[in-house]
Amino acid sequence: MTDDGLPPLREVINSFGLAAKKSLGQNFLTDLNLTGKIARSAGDLSNSVIYEVGPGPGALTRALLMNGAYRVVAVEMDERCIEAQKQIQAAYPGRLEVIHGDAMQVDERELIGDPGDKDIRIVANLPYNVGTALLIKWLTAENWLPWYKSLTLMFQKEVGDRIVAQPGSKAYGRLSVLAQYRAEARKLFDVPARAFVPPPKVTSCIVQITPHEEKPDTPNQKVLERVVSAAFGQRRKMLRASLKSLGVDPLPKLEAAGIKETARAEELSVEDFCRLARHYES
Numbered sequence: 001m002t003d004d005g006l007p008p009l010r011e012v013i014n015s016f017g018l019a020a021k022k023s024l025g026q027n028f029l030t031d032l033n034l035t036g037k038i039a040r041s042a043g044d045l046s047n048s049v050i051y052e053v054g055p056g057p058g059a060l061t062r063a064l065l066m067n068g069a070y071r072v073v074a075v076e077m078d079e080r081c082i083e084a085q086k087q088i089q090a091a092y093p094g095r096l097e098v099i100h101g102d103a104m105q106v107d108e109r110e111l112i113g114d115p116g117d118k119d120i121r122i123v124a125n126l127p128y129n130v131g132t133a134l135l136i137k138w139l140t141a142e143n144w145l146p147w148y149k150s151l152t153l154m155f156q157k158e159v160g161d162r163i164v165a166q167p168g169s170k171a172y173g174r175l176s177v178l179a180q181y182r183a184e185a186r187k188l189f190d191v192p193a194r195a196f197v198p199p200p201k202v203t204s205c206i207v208q209i210t211p212h213e214e215k216p217d218t219p220n221q222k223v224l225e226r227v228v229s230a231a232f233g234q235r236r237k238m239l240r241a242s243l244k245s246l247g248v249d250p251l252p253k254l255e256a257a258g259i260k261e262t263a264r265a266e267e268l269s270v271e272d273f274c275r276l277a278r279h280y281e282s
Helices: 009-015 032-041 059-066 079-091 108-112 131-139 157-164 174-180 221-233 239-246 250-257 270-281
Strands: 048-053 071-076 096-100 119-125 150-156 183-191 204-211
Touching (some): 032 059, 032 183, 048 059, 059 071, 059 079, 071 079, 131 150, 131 157, 131 174, 157 183, 157 204, 174 183, 221 239, 239 250
Parallel strands (some): 048 119
Antiparallel strands (some): 183 204
């Protein structure tokens, strides 16, 4: 037995026949010390409803509850894992709800319901095959500030590096701008492959994203996305060429934004992209 009185994770995996499915992007965490570290890094759990995606056999779920999460709402596609989660529900009566569903399709606010005076935090070891798509879904929330207080998420290290990348680096791109133009994004720590069953071929990392109020000059998100996608879609080209795909002469827009027409996408800061997008918006 472990500190929460439940069986060790490897025993749970074996007893429920939880061979990881590549089609679901599954790699299961088994170290409760590691998941405890992730849970503690997510903030004040006692005042938080946690939304978790892909809980699997429950390593992170258990850590969240052990570290005082007021309530955890988890979405899981694999029915085998939902059976395994019933042990955790019994150990933490009324504090864990597990829903069978596709995280890309669900309405999270509807699932979570009224959190009352509690914050909503998303904490998840995201399935590798949908991690970036889910992040974009949450970053492009229609109303800002969004419905969640923070995101504490596991990604492949390569994706995490892209999220927090700064201008001038090879990793800097569309995802960097999208994550940083109205939120703070930081990488907390790396997670070695040996922490998983089965071990993936890559290192993972934990990234935390904390939304902040939009500044008065924040551009329309859809316009910013189009400008950033055009610029990085042909990142080796100068902006005077790559931005032509937007169907408008880019030279007056670049001049108005104070950006050299010979610059390339990776040279522009997040603020530069926001300023440029405002001129396209107008």
